[in-house]
Amino acid sequence: MTYIAGFLTPVPNGNKEAYIESARKAWPLFREYGALQIMETWGDQIPEGKHTDFNRAVALKDGESVCFSWMIWPDKETHDKCGASMQTDPRWQDMDMPFDGKRMMWGGFTPIFEDTA
Template identity: 35%
Template sequence: MERYVDGFVIPIPNDNVDSYREMADEAGKLWIEHGALEYFEGVGDDMDPDTDEMSMVTFPRLAETRDDETVVFSFIVFESRDHRDEVNAKVMEDPAMDPENFDEEMPFDTERMSYGGFRSIVGYESR
């Protein structure tokens, strides 16, 4: 099956990681409830890896993080692009997504978030 993935790279203030985790926990439950196959959120840990001098762009550089920020890498897995569109439509219609239900402002700058949809070309799973 050719799965589909929505991926995100988000610069986030270090002081907001706990708030972000709480928000992501609720979001994850919502996406799974509406049919997503998997929901993952990870906060930067090894952001300056030893690449044996191989040149590459690290996530902090890609996300243009500031000194007081880290990076969140997240993805949501779907059966297909059509399935992604169906699930996301249900999520956006869910009353939990009504901005009036949000007690706090977003714990990151949404204009600096990177996002894209990806169709799988190789995929393995251990069982």
């Protein structure tokens, strides 16, 4: 069964192109480790909630946007092997992070319903 890894992160608006380039650079390495698909998105309609919202989740500051991203993996085992490689494969250290990683939130998810048009 597929496995989904996703994250939210705040990115300074001035770093949008650097963020896109970072994703493009990282994708071949993720793909080498078995990722099937990546989706990087730039927030353009992030409503303010009454109790919580995407902006508060990442402590968004003026001049930043929320990015919501996910990758589809063939299974959790493949995802976990990629995660472990981040400690041993020096190519990960060459990746730029044009955002504040301390305010990034991420997680892994097991699909429970899936359909397509």
